Amino acid sequence: MSSQNTKSSVKPLNRTFSIAPMLDWTDRHYRYLARLMSAELLLYTEMVTTGAIIHGKGDYLAYNEEEHPLALQLGGSNPHDLAICAKQAVERGYDEINLNVGCPSDRVQSGRFGACLMAEPSLVAECVTAMRAVADIPVTVKTRIGIDEQDSYEFLTEFVETVRDAGCDTFIVHARKAWLQGLSPKENREIPPLDYDRVYQLKRDYPDLSISINGGVKSLEECKVHLVKLDGVMVGREAYQNPYILAKVDQQLCGLDKPVLSRDAVLEKFIPYIEKHLQAGGRLNHITRHMTGLFQGEVGSRIWRRYISENAHKPGSGIEVIEQARKNMTS
Structure with a gap:
């Protein structure tokens, strides 16, 4: 909001x-x-x-x-x-x-x-x-x-x-x-x-x-x-x-005792925000351009980055692009 x-x-x-x-x-x-x-x-x-x-x-x-x-x-x-x-x-x-x-x-x-x-x-x-x-x-x-x-x-x-x-x-x-x-x-x-x-x-x-x-x-x-x-x-x-x-x-750095979110947990928490943006008429790539480095250093990170870069800008692109990019990392 x-x-x-x-x-x-x-x-x-x-x-x-x-x-x-x-x-x-x-x-x-x-x-x-x-x-x-x-x-x-x-x-x-x-x-x-x-x-x-x-x-x-x-x-x-x-x-x-x-x-x-x-x-x-x-x-x-x-x-x-x-x-x-x-x-x-x-x-x-x-x-x-x-x-x-x-x-x-x-x-x-x-x-x-x-x-x-x-x-x-x-x-x-x-x-x-x-x-x-x-x-x-x-x-x-x-x-x-x-x-x-x-x-x-x-x-x-x-x-x-x-x-x-x-x-x-x-x-x-x-x-x-x-x-x-x-x-x-x-x-x-x-x-x-x-x-x-x-x-x-x-x-x-x-x-x-x-x-x-x-x-x-x-x-x-x-x-x-x-x-x-x-x-x-x-x-x-x-x-x-x-x-x-x-x-x-x-x-x-701040001394808090709480669990560290996994990358997938971060992604899961971000999805509702992305869906709300899309429902309001926003474009997927306006958000996904900030996510390409989320899996940096992980196996398949280049696959993630490339799939999002090649598909998120297309008209009508939705959450399925992110889901497919994640699946491609492990396939």
């Missing part, structure tokens, strides 16, 4: 493990699947621009009630517009508002938001102040460790201190700098070297801030290493391409 005017949760958010906002990937179908596997992880929407929310014709704030806890990631640099969107986010029941100060794409720069805002910490502070004035939920910032030639530790701490003084006490730090010129967004996720130690240093120097790390994390074992020194870990591509790693988050 899509949210309307629901009250946001009041208990403090568990930031131990979160899934990064990823454009075209972390839509509400993927987030529903992720939530089936972990009750504790913190979900983030894809980045939504203030312009889309204020002027767009669609409902860019819709989500499934089951996704909570859920953060809305906003892209923008106009404090007034961000405040409008933050107010709507509160009214719609979101649990956190996150400002994107990390995306390096050309489209984002031309709109004066994303990673280029690291060069304007006072403006980011104004944005945070404006959103906090209308929101009784956390306002957080996702950032890089630097941009272009501005990549000293002093540059990072000046940014963090300025934004902190505006009332932001939670930072998610992608442990790479961003090259605003010359690299594509994909290259910016891979080419600039990771510098985890710089994020560790930030937490040591600012122990009262909540610092989560993002970038290059591929396993829960790696998460455990980071969590010794930090408040949280945000995982991106691995959580999408190999989603079953989420099935053990509650047990291994």
Whole structure:
């Protein structure tokens, strides 16, 4: 069920493990699947621009009630517009508002938001102040460790201190700098070297801030290493391409004593949601594109992936495509 005017949760958010906002990937179908596997992880929407929310014709704030806890990631640099969107986010029941100060794409720069805002910490502070004035939920910032030639530790701490003084006490730090010129967004996720130690240093120097790390994390074992020194870990591509790693988050990272769902149990719990989507006129491949990695590492996973990729997009495709793909794995 899509949210309307629901009250946001009041208990403090568990930031131990979160899934990064990823454009075209972390839509509400993927987030529903992720939530089936972990009750504790913190979900983030894809980045939504203030312009889309204020002027767009669609409902860019819709989500499934089951996704909570859920953060809305906003892209923008106009404090007034961000405040409008933050107010709507509160009214719609979101649990956190996150400002994107990390995306390096050309489209984002031309709109004066994303990673280029690291060069304007006072403006980011104004944005945070404006959103906090209308929101009784956390306002957080996702950032890089630097941009272009501005990549000293002093540059990072000046940014963090300025934004902190505006009332932001939670930072998610992608442990790479961003090259605003010359690299594509994909290259910016891979080419600039990771510098985890710089994020560790930030937490040591600012122990009262909540610092989560993002970038290059591929396993829960790696998460455990980071969590010794930090408040949280945000995982991106691995959580999408190999989603079953989420099935053990509650047990291994959050200390909950409960059984781990099998892949087939996850699939079984997801089927009613898919059927509801189809009954409402939705297309099967809008959901199955998020499921192709569910059996990664298992015998027959390529058969699963290929059958779904070749058949889910066809007109009239239904649950039988998923059932047949699973059968083909063992035949």
